[in-house]
Amino acid sequence: xxxxAEPLQNGQNGTSHEAQRAPRNPYAxxxxxxxxxxxxxxxxxxxxEGEQFANAFFDTETKIKIARALDDFGVDYIELTSPxxxxxxxxxxxxxxxxxxxxxxxxxxxxxMDDARMACAIPGLSGLDIVIGTxxxxxxxxxGKDMDYIRRSAVEVIEYVKSQGLExxxxxxxxxxxxxxxxxxxYSQVDKIGVNRVGIADTVGCASPRQVYDxxxxxxxxxxxxIECHFHDDTGCATANAFxxxxxxxxxxxxxxxxxxxxxxITPLGGLMARMIVAxxxxxxxxxxxxxxKDIENLVASAVEINVPFNNPITGxxxxxxxxxIHAKAILNNPSTYEILNPSDFGLSRYVHFAxxxxxxxAIKSRCEQLGLHMxxxxxxxxxxxxxxxxxxxxxxxxxxxxxxxxxxxxxxxxDDVPLVDGLTEGEKRTLEADMPAEATSIV
Amino acid sequence: xxxxAEPLQNGQNGTSHEAQRAPRNPYAxxxxxxxxxxxxxxxxxxxxEGEQFANAFFDTETKIKIARALDDFGVDYIELTSPxxxxxxxxxxxxxxxxxxxxxxxxxxxxxMDDARMACAIPGLSGLDIVIGTxxxxxxxxxGKDMDYIRRSAVEVIEYVKSQGLExxxxxxxxxxxxxxxxxxxYSQVDKIGVNRVGIADTVGCASPRQVYDxxxxxxxxxxxxIECHFHDDTGCATANAFxxxxxxxxxxxxxxxxxxxxxxITPLGGLMARMIVAxxxxxxxxxxxxxxKDIENLVASAVEINVPFNNPITGxxxxxxxxxIHAKAILNNPSTYEILNPSDFGLSRYVHFAxxxxxxxAIKSRCEQLGLHMxxxxxxxxxxxxxxxxxxxxxxxxxxxxxxxxxxxxxxxxDDVPLVDGLTEGEKRTLEADMPAEATSIV
Numbered sequence: 001x002x003x004x005a006e007p008l009q010n011g012q013n014g015t016s017h018e019a020q021r022a023p024r025n026p027y028a029x030x031x032x033x034x035x036x037x038x039x040x041x042x043x044x045x046x047x048x049e050g051e052q053f054a055n056a057f058f059d060t061e062t063k064i065k066i067a068r069a070l071d072d073f074g075v076d077y078i079e080l081t082s083p084x085x086x087x088x089x090x091x092x093x094x095x096x097x098x099x100x101x102x103x104x105x106x107x108x109x110x111x112x113m114d115d116a117r118m119a120c121a122i123p124g125l126s127g128l129d130i131v132i133g134t135x136x137x138x139x140x141x142x143x144g145k146d147m148d149y150i151r152r153s154a155v156e157v158i159e160y161v162k163s164q165g166l167e168x169x170x171x172x173x174x175x176x177x178x179x180x181x182x183x184x185x186x187y188s189q190v191d192k193i194g195v196n197r198v199g200i201a202d203t204v205g206c207a208s209p210r211q212v213y214d215x216x217x218x219x220x221x222x223x224x225x226x227i228e229c230h231f232h233d234d235t236g237c238a239t240a241n242a243f244x245x246x247x248x249x250x251x252x253x254x255x256x257x258x259x260x261x262x263x264x265x266i267t268p269l270g271g272l273m274a275r276m277i278v279a280x281x282x283x284x285x286x287x288x289x290x291x292x293x294k295d296i297e298n299l300v301a302s303a304v305e306i307n308v309p310f311n312n313p314i315t316g317x318x319x320x321x322x323x324x325x326i327h328a329k330a331i332l333n334n335p336s337t338y339e340i341l342n343p344s345d346f347g348l349s350r351y352v353h354f355a356x357x358x359x360x361x362x363a364i365k366s367r368c369e370q371l372g373l374h375m376x377x378x379x380x381x382x383x384x385x386x387x388x389x390x391x392x393x394x395x396x397x398x399x400x401x402x403x404x405x406x407x408x409x410x411x412x413x414x415x416d417d418v419p420l421v422d423g424l425t426e427g428e429k430r431t432l433e434a435d436m437p438a439e440a441t442s443i444v
Numbered sequence: 445x446x447x448x449a450e451p452l453q454n455g456q457n458g459t460s461h462e463a464q465r466a467p468r469n470p471y472a473x474x475x476x477x478x479x480x481x482x483x484x485x486x487x488x489x490x491x492x493e494g495e496q497f498a499n500a501f502f503d504t505e506t507k508i509k510i511a512r513a514l515d516d517f518g519v520d521y522i523e524l525t526s527p528x529x530x531x532x533x534x535x536x537x538x539x540x541x542x543x544x545x546x547x548x549x550x551x552x553x554x555x556x557m558d559d560a561r562m563a564c565a566i567p568g569l570s571g572l573d574i575v576i577g578t579x580x581x582x583x584x585x586x587x588g589k590d591m592d593y594i595r596r597s598a599v600e601v602i603e604y605v606k607s608q609g610l611e612x613x614x615x616x617x618x619x620x621x622x623x624x625x626x627x628x629x630x631y632s633q634v635d636k637i638g639v640n641r642v643g644i645a646d647t648v649g650c651a652s653p654r655q656v657y658d659x660x661x662x663x664x665x666x667x668x669x670x671i672e673c674h675f676h677d678d679t680g681c682a683t684a685n686a687f688x689x690x691x692x693x694x695x696x697x698x699x700x701x702x703x704x705x706x707x708x709x710i711t712p713l714g715g716l717m718a719r720m721i722v723a724x725x726x727x728x729x730x731x732x733x734x735x736x737x738k739d740i741e742n743l744v745a746s747a748v749e750i751n752v753p754f755n756n757p758i759t760g761x762x763x764x765x766x767x768x769x770i771h772a773k774a775i776l777n778n779p780s781t782y783e784i785l786n787p788s789d790f791g792l793s794r795y796v797h798f799a800x801x802x803x804x805x806x807a808i809k810s811r812c813e814q815l816g817l818h819m820x821x822x823x824x825x826x827x828x829x830x831x832x833x834x835x836x837x838x839x840x841x842x843x844x845x846x847x848x849x850x851x852x853x854x855x856x857x858x859x860d861d862v863p864l865v866d867g868l869t870e871g872e873k874r875t876l877e878a879d880m881p882a883e884a885t886s887i888v
Binding site: 051052053054055057081085086087088089110133135137138140141142174203204205206208209210213233234235236237238239240241243244247258259260262263264265268271272274275278279306307309310311312313316317318319320321322323324326327329330333334336337338339340341353356357358388389391392393394395396 | 495496497498499500501525529530531532533554577579581582584585586618647648649650652653654657677678679680681682683684685687688691702703704706707708709712715716718719722723750751753754755756757760761762763764765766767768770771773774777778780781782783784785797800801802832833835836837838839840
């Protein structure tokens with residue numbers, strides 16, 4: 001299923017690389033009839049789970065912008081806050097259902113007839129995502145209902161929603177701390193009365209990947225309907241868990257833009273794209289407009305007043321920045337050496353960092369070529385030694401480094417003592433003038 | 445292995461909860477003689493992998509601060525940039541080895557005798573982490589050496605390091621795109637000559653959790669030495685992969701603070717702590733000073749000039765913030781309902797958000813009690829309706845919401861028309877004065 005070493009297309013930094021086919025990875029799981037990694041669907045929940053993010057306040061106009069952007073990106077479903085949450089929530093549901101989007105619109109409601117009736121009255125709605133807590137913790141400390149009550153409510157609500165001609169999903173909440181027999185019993189029962197999807201939810205973010213695989217695989221043998229999964233990220237496994245759920249036969253994954261949601265959120269849309277494009281590049285590229293990802297993330301980040309994390313998959317500011325000399329050299333030869341994702345798939349560029357003590361002469365040579373300065377290999381190595389020496393004593397900007405390179409180039413064949421950068425202290429000058437062993441710079 | 449529903453201690457918001465033992469989770473993997481989730485060790489690489497982060501420039505003083513903080517936290521090993529990278533890198537290795545830290549100090553060097561000799565000459569160093577690229581991509585586009593050359597170099601370097609009385613690890617690079625037979629052959633060979641650890645590295649971030657489990661499990665049957673793992677986070681699986689590696693028998697995990705490293709980095713120290721405390725709370729709490737985590741993250745974030753991501757595990761600003769009314773109600777009853785981590789384990793507090801349209805009357809009641817304002821349940825519900833109505837039309841601050849609550853309380857039993865908040869437009873006033881159905885506010 002994993003197809004590593006997908007031949008990368010031409011880089012964006014002016015170099016061109018011959019596409020090449022690497023041998024199949026012997027550790028990749030064998031193709032499996034259960035797996036849906038090459039045919040999954042996304043239920044995008046920025047406008048439901050995302051609204052539960054501490055910083056989120058979405059006015060109607062913002063909700064419309066986000067819904068249109070997600071539709072444009074190509075998500076299969078857009079999930080909205082329950083119309084029972086507040087009057088404006090209900091009006092916003094109506095508004096978004098009236099936009100004529102290609103994506104199906106869902107709303108997420110408690111397993112209660114009042115909520116179901118309110119939701120079913122919204123014109124243009126495609127379906128309801130019904131949820132109820134099934135863990136002993138939630139039975140005891142939240143709604144106070146037992147499994148018999150839960151089963152009776154589920155059947156009543158599902159049959160009502162179906163009678164209204166809408167899609168319906170039934171999900172437990174906190175599935176990974178619920179009793180297995182209870183879960184399988186209720187899922188089996190709602191499957192028999194024709195629910196469209198059952199959902200499992202790691203509401204507290206406790207599940208681990210192999211545990212997810214096991215539960216979904218078990219459930220796959222019990223129900224014939226689709227299986228939706230929802231993973232919180234409290235312990236950093238939300239993206240991995242979604243992937244393992246798909247491997248085990250889940251069909252739909254819940255996401256939100258940047259992962260925003262309760263606490264530190266859920267499987268992020270971008271993170272899922274990064275994971276899935278490695279698994280099936282053709283499917284992901286044919287279905288989702290990946291070049292829109294950065295704009296959608298910026299839209300949502302701005303709406304909820306946060307910064308995109310420095311380490312965000314794909315769009316983090318350094319996701320395609322290569323720094324150590326040994327990485328830079330290989331990337332300049334062939335980006336597939338140190339990139340499993342191709343930045344051009346997302347409308348982005350890679351960047352080879354050369355302004356540090358960890359740089360190497362291949363990176364400096366590449367920069368010299370960008371600057372139109374040509375030297376011999378021995379001179380590139382000498383120049384690299386100067387960059388590394390200064391980078392050892394202070395933080396170098398791009399400008400600093402370009403100045404060192406230009407001044408070094410100017411000094412070649414000249415007897416003048418050209419200072420490589422301005423404003424050096426006496427100590428810094430002494431360090432710069434000291435000869436570095438060529439070996440130490442050429443090999444790192 | 446997973447021990448969900450660990451009884452949480454008393455909350456920090458003044459409520460007290462009876463500890464309770466939940467039934468064992470039927471999906472938790474069975475205890476497995478292979479698994480090291482309850483006896484793993486950390487090789488902390490902020491001062492090596494982290495120095496390869498685009499924004500990192502660590503001067504000597506900063507390196508010392510970070511090393512001391514990591515030592516204080518309780519990491520088992522601290523890994524440093526190769527002394528061959530630059531003269532200052534060599535001097536910094538010497539300096540950190542001279543600090544007398546409890547943690548063992550390693551340096552990460554290429555599989556080359558020159559580098560090994562330079563490293564072994566550093567007084568106080570505990571060991572060397574030797575690395576060489578083994579994927580076809582790296583063989584072809586990076587160092588240009590074949591497997592025979594790699595094996596010969598490995599044996600020469602390992603025997604030399606052992607002769608100097610130091611620990612030695614041999615790691616392949618890009619292990620998940622290397623030939624399986626090549627890998628097992630070289631690992632088996634270095635194991636026989638007494639290497640302390642072999643390392644597998646997902647250098648490009650392509651590996652998925654079950655693939656990691658399979659490779660480590662296979663390797664566990666081939667070598668008798670320790671197994672170290674290193675996971676990049678390009679596709680969002682670095683924490684999950686580390687966990688699955690430990691389940692399969694890996695013994696050591698590489699981390700960096702906030703995950704900083706090449707591109708978007710590796711398994712973060714904090715993320716690993718979140719994952720592992722769910723798996724074995726006693727082990728993690730006995731070994732690591734978790735209450736120091738936030739300070740270390742702030743130290744490193746400041747040194748590399750980044751913000752801690754909003755969604756960072758444990759220390760993200762909203763990792764313990766509960767917003768939806770249904771979550772708030774249950775959390776106020778018993779935090780284990782919606783928290784798998786206990787904020788007090790990390791010296792942090794939870795926060796129940798009540799200034800939004802998604803709030804419910806239990807959250808408002810709790811806030812009223814904090815403010816010393818007492819009402820009947822019916823009055824709390826009415827007050828909640830007012831908060832939700834205003835939150836529907838504009839973003840509410842904490843102050844706004846407290847003002848609404850205080851003014852509502854003041855208006856009880858009075859015939860005066862007290863405005864609930866100042867500065868409302870006429871439209872906002874009309875909305876606020878409209879009666880909300882009590883039902884819609886009491887049940888969300």
